[in-house]
Every structure is written in C-alpha cells, then in structure tokens.
Amino acid sequence: MVFPADTLLERNESTMKQYIKTRHENFLSDFKTIVNIDSSSDNKSGIEKVARFFEKRFARIGLDTEILFLGDKKVPCLYAEHRPSKKSFDIMFLGHMDTVFPTGEVEKRPFSITGNRAFGPGVCDMKGGLLVVLHVLETLKHEGILDSLSVCVAFNGDEETGSHASRDWIMSTAKKSLQTFVFEPCRPGYRFVLQRKGGGWFQIIVKGQEAHAGADPEKGINAVVELAHQIVKINQLNQNEMQTSVHVTVISGGDKVNIIPNMAKASVDVRILKLEEKERIETYFKNLPEHTYLKGAQIKVQGHIDRPPMEPGDGTRKLWELIRSTGEQMGLQMESISTGGCSDGNYTSAAGAPTIDGMGIVGANSHRADEYAELDSIDNMVGLVAQVCKAIAEKNKLI
Numbered sequence: 001m002v003f004p005a006d007t008l009l010e011r012n013e014s015t016m017k018q019y020i021k022t023r024h025e026n027f028l029s030d031f032k033t034i035v036n037i038d039s040s041s042d043n044k045s046g047i048e049k050v051a052r053f054f055e056k057r058f059a060r061i062g063l064d065t066e067i068l069f070l071g072d073k074k075v076p077c078l079y080a081e082h083r084p085s086k087k088s089f090d091i092m093f094l095g096h097m098d099t100v101f102p103t104g105e106v107e108k109r110p111f112s113i114t115g116n117r118a119f120g121p122g123v124c125d126m127k128g129g130l131l132v133v134l135h136v137l138e139t140l141k142h143e144g145i146l147d148s149l150s151v152c153v154a155f156n157g158d159e160e161t162g163s164h165a166s167r168d169w170i171m172s173t174a175k176k177s178l179q180t181f182v183f184e185p186c187r188p189g190y191r192f193v194l195q196r197k198g199g200g201w202f203q204i205i206v207k208g209q210e211a212h213a214g215a216d217p218e219k220g221i222n223a224v225v226e227l228a229h230q231i232v233k234i235n236q237l238n239q240n241e242m243q244t245s246v247h248v249t250v251i252s253g254g255d256k257v258n259i260i261p262n263m264a265k266a267s268v269d270v271r272i273l274k275l276e277e278k279e280r281i282e283t284y285f286k287n288l289p290e291h292t293y294l295k296g297a298q299i300k301v302q303g304h305i306d307r308p309p310m311e312p313g314d315g316t317r318k319l320w321e322l323i324r325s326t327g328e329q330m331g332l333q334m335e336s337i338s339t340g341g342c343s344d345g346n347y348t349s350a351a352g353a354p355t356i357d358g359m360g361i362v363g364a365n366s367h368r369a370d371e372y373a374e375l376d377s378i379d380n381m382v383g384l385v386a387q388v389c390k391a392i393a394e395k396n397k398l399i
C-alpha cells in the first residue's frame with residue numbers, strides 16, 4: 001500500500017524507532033562487510049570497492065549516484081543526490097572512505113565484536129559513520145520522508161592525507177547546501193564537534209657552509225646553530241589567549257661530528273582557532289628568510305595554513321539547538337565540544353555551510369589498533385539523524 005507522504009510525516013517517533021531497531025542486524029552485517037575491505041588512502045581499488053557498495057545501495061532507494069575519480073591521482077569519491085526540487089540541498093552528508101591502516105590490516109584484525117564494542121580498521125573513523133548515513137537515508141525512504149528533502153552525499157577517498165584532490169569538490173558541494181553533517185565519530189558520552197582548529201605545516205631549510213670543525217671552523221657557517229636560533233623565535237609565536245599553537249616537531253641536521261654542518265631542517269605544526277591568526281603566522285614565515293642570525297646563512301621556507309578553522313556561526317548554533325533538543329526528546333544527554341584536530345568540516349564551514357561534526361557512530365581511539373565503536377550507539381545515532389532530517393522535512397512542508 002502506498003501512503004501519501006503527508007500522512008507518513010505524521011507517523012509518531014516511536015514507529016520510526018521500532019523500524020530502526022528491526023534493522024540493527026542489517027547494520028551489523030553491513031558493518032562487517034565494509035570494515036573488512038582494506039581502504040588505506042593509497043589503496044585506490046579498496047576505496048573504489050567501498051564506493052561500489054554504497055553506490056548500489058543509494059541507487060536502490062532512488063538516489064542519482066556516481067563514482068568520481070578526482071585529481072591527478074584519480075582518487076575514488078562517491079557522490080549521490082536526491083533533489084525533488086531545484087532549490088539548494090537541505091542537507092549535505094559528508095564522510096570519507098579511506099582509513100590510515102595499511103593494506104593487509106584486515107587480515108590481521110578483521111571486524112570483531114566484544115561486548116558492546118566493535119573493533120577493526122576504521123570501525124569508528126569512519127566506516128561506522130558512513131553506514132549511519134546509508135541507514136538514515138534508507139529509513140527516511142521507508143518512512144516516506146525522503147521525498148520531502150533535497151539531500152546530497154559526498155564520500156571522499158583522501159581525507160586522511162589532507163583531501164588534496166577532493167577539497168574543491170567538497171567546498172563547491174557545501175556551497176550548494178543549507179547545512180552539512182560530517183560523520184566523523186561522535187565522542188563517547190554523545191559529544192559532538194562544533195568547533196575545530198585550522199592548521200597547516202611549514203618546513204624550514206637552512207643552508208650553511210661546511211668546514212672542518214677542528215682545523216678551520218671559522219670558515220664554516222653552522223646551519224644547526226642558525227636553526228636553533230630560529231626554533232626559539234618560532235616558539236614565541238604561540239599565543240595562549242587566541243589558542244594558537246606553533247610547534248617545531250621534527251628537526252634534522254649535520255652529518256659527522258667533526259664537520260660544521262651545512263644543512264639543517266625543521267618541520268613546524270601550526271593550529272589556529274581564529275582565522276585572523278592565519279595572516280600573522282603566514283607573514284612571519286614568509287619574512288623569516290630575511291632574518292638570519294648567522295652571516296651568510298640562507299633559509300628557505302615551504303608550507304602554508306591550508307585548513308581554515310571551523311568556527312561556529314549563528315547558523316551552526318541554531319542547527320545544534322535542533323539536534324540537541326531532538327536528542328533530548330530521545331533521552332540522549334548531548335554536549336558540544338571544540339577540538340584541535342581538523343576534518344573536512346573545516347572546508348564546509350569555510351564554504352559558508354553551517355556544519356556539525358561528530359554525527360557518526362560513537363567511538364574512540366581513532367588511528368590506533370584499539371579503535372572501537374559502541375554498538376548501542378548505532379540505533380541512537382541513526383534515530384537521531386533521521387529525526388533531525390524529519391524535523392527539517394516538516395519545516396519544508398510549512399514553507
């Protein structure tokens with residue numbers, strides 16, 4: 001029997017909750033399938049396999065779906081959309097299919113369950129989150145809500161290496177969307193991410209002059225000494241009040257103990273919470289080669305701040321209020337947090353779309369072998385996101 005969408009929108013919350021409960025075993029079986037596909041950022045065929053899994057399922061519920069191969073490296077990315085009207089997308093669902101784990105990791109530690117926890121490579125970062133998107137959209141289809149929404153899905157394959165090939169695509173998709181949900185893991189205790197620091201890397205390369213350290217040291221220019229002075233000054237760029245952190249994290253230089261070194265290098269990690277700090281930091285590094293300490297030393301600087309900070313504006317705060325109150329009605333105590341780590345949410349936020357991150361499965365220990373996902377968060381997260389989508393669909397009906 002076909003119900004008109006209007007009637008179905010009126011179905012109460014518990015009907016949807018019941019339905020999601022009946023799908024729990026399907027979620028677990030999908031979970032096993034996609035966690036057990038190795039898909040490190042350099043494993044293009046693995047990423048494509050994950051994309052094909054979702055392509056089939058999104059197509060089945062009527063989404064226009066395609067797999068894109070972006071950039072010189074032909075990174076597989078999945079795009080799907082459902083656009084009953086020509087207006088902007090109500091929601092962009094954003095996730096990444098790549099993991100940090102090398103090919104062969106699945107064989108060593110395939111998907112497994114112990115108590116309330118699922119384990120396996122990328123289980124919370126973020127295969128679980130990708131499945132939340134799929135199961136939400138399948139639920140919305142079943143409940144007759146999907147046709148009241150314009151949605152798009154963007155799953156990239158290079159997030160863990162900086163989204164170099166997919167960044168522009170993500171930003172242009174976000175510009176066509178009224179809001180973005182990012183499916184990085186939700187922190188234990190249902191803590192969502194509204195704010196992320198931006199950041200980037202710099203490399204300092206010092207060229208000096210080598211000389212015999214005993215016979216004629218005066219002929220040398222010590223690149224390590226020059227770098228040491230620069231490091232002390234770079235450290236002064238830290239600014240606690242603005243929460244800007246600038247840290248020299250890797251250094252190298254010199255060759256043999258009796259030779260004045262002619263080369264030294266340092267890598268610098270930069271994190272900023274406020275966009276205006278980007279200029280201060282970038283200007284400092286741009287001008288750094290003009291301020292050498294040793295006469296004759298030469299300095300080259302590479303790098304820039306490539307991820308803008310994700311700063312919550314009014315739109316994000318309003319959206320969070322909708323999500324938080326929806327969760328509360330479901331009995332979930334939720335919190336919002338700020339973090340130093342970057343995600344693709346930094347790009348969607350910079351593109352102007354109100355962005356909430358941490359909409360994926362609840363879990364922790366990302367990028368480690370003891371990474372886990374909490375199984376009892378599956379129905380809660382699918383239910384929460386579906387209810388939020390339903391609320392947005394109902395608002396559409398009133399417009």
Ligand SMILES: [Zn+2]
Nearest residue numbers: 096125126184
């Ligand atoms: Zn991630």
